[in-house]
Amino acid sequence: MIHDREILTILGMLNNEHLDVRTVTLGVNLFDCVSDDLGRLCANIERKIGNLAANLVPLCNRIGEKYGIQVVNKRISVSPIANIAAPFGPKGMVAVAHTLDRIAREVNVDFVGGFTALVEKGIARGDDALIAALPQALAETERVCASVNVASTREGINMDAILRMSHAIKEAAALTADKDGLACAKLCVFANIPQDIPFMAGAYLGIGEADAVINVGVSGPGVVKKAIDRALEADPNMDLGDIAECIKRTAAKVTRIGELIGREVASELGIPFGVVDLSLAPTPTAGDSVGEIFQSLGLISIGSPGSTAALAMLNDAVKKGGAFASSHVGGLSGAFIPVSEDLNIAEAVSKGFLTIEKLEAMTAVCSVGLDMVAIPGDTSVETLAGIIADEMAIGMINAKTTACRLIPVPGKKAGDMAHFGGLLGFANIINVHNATAQGSFVTKGGRIPAPIHSLKN
């Protein structure tokens, strides 16, 4: 018999605290689709994904209904397209992007990720073509997401790649100027990219993964906030150790829901279950914000002094709860602090609590990095490259994942609003110091060597 209190607690989490399975992502290995003929490659890709994903969306909806928990996004991640379509030039890469976009529409998934290149140590021919194709591919497709890994703790930072990516970002923004540079919202530059992220825009299926796999991303910033609020209401004298414990327990519950649903989806599709990624990923809905957790912890706003410490505690407690609840926690697992997708964080930027420098500091202790940050449209390529290089350095030195999803909004300046629509929300454009400076550091190119602790073996 299940205790009434348990039932009521869980119903509260589901109905009032925005607990959901944020994403079920079907990873599809495309290496067996490779061909020296572009048409055949695209046909192979279409057939393989079509077969595996045909039932994904209705199945997720049915299982969501069975458990009373909505699976909000259904997505597909594929092997890095830079490898799959390596023989083809930029035009071929764009054609593959169109193929992926078409499949995504056919099987009705929100996004397909994996328009990806891994170039932390060097840029191969396929990588070069993919990076060249990025602006056009992202501007001309609706559902394709791209990621490029330019740094790792083992290999250092590929500064040539960063400069190439900065050009690509500016160009992608220009091609979607009428939508505030929307193409850039589908593009992440990574250090230490995990192979099994279920969340976009970074999702791709790593080379060490199975032929097909289900990865699940669970979120619940609202649940964590409410848990903290309830605990503090019951005992206002709780210290931070007690609050961390409360977050950890809540994270464990949330993770178990993700694993239950992920395993069932995988089992029904007859493919292996991969990981559950417990990340506090917000939506632009009041009550579903990571920023609001900071206020529950007693800070005036995210960005005010103490925020980095609070985020470190939050991120660690989430990871610990996830590790207890599941043996297969992967992806990123932690707290996202995207600016445009979180009402509270967007507001903290507009009120001046949160600057790009403070955001960068906070990314040293959270999942990911400078996420969905709208910056002035006239930010120079070199400044953009500098921001990315700084973020990659944090990832490289601290042996963690960091990423940049920066949107230089064409024709707009700091303080203006950028609107991306839907889940991507809106953001106040953040001020970038020396936005137009033409420094030479990032243009020297080459590779920043890997740190000494990369030598462990």
Place this chain on the structure above:
Amino acid sequence: MKKVIVTVLANDRPGILASVTEAVFQEGGNLDQVSQTLLETQFAGLFIATLTKDISVEELQTKLRKILSPQGMDVLVKPIDEPDTIKNIPSEPFVITCFGPDRKGLVAEITAILARHQVNVTNLRAMFEGGNDPSRNLMVYEVDIPASADTAVLSEDLRTRAAELSLVINIQHRNIFESITRI
């Protein structure tokens, strides 16, 4: 050997279980299962026993009543001779919860729909404290929904009736609660 179910109702007080189990034991009953509950001040107990002595159900009831009635207990003894068919129907366990303003006949309304779809209620807790505060009026049904049932139609029927009764209804697989709360 014969199986019987002994039902006992009484005003709750210490010592009821001791008296009943001692009496059943004395009359040759070996307990297989016991379930008891308290609703407000009232005790209700169900005792399934296998009889080890040659005694009729009527005789057993008479003897138990003789011992327990003076202690304020109502006793009913019935034979269990039905084959266990319900367990053989493939089904999935769900939990249905309803909140909402109190009114007459809520349980009857919901259970009628469940019965129509051949859904077996394995556990029901209902608390009606009255008024319109949903948290004061709660029904929790643990049910087995047959694999052959059309769950979409069942859900629709329940949701439609619940909406007409101004109830908030949640229908969820039991695993979700098991998975979160049982480690």
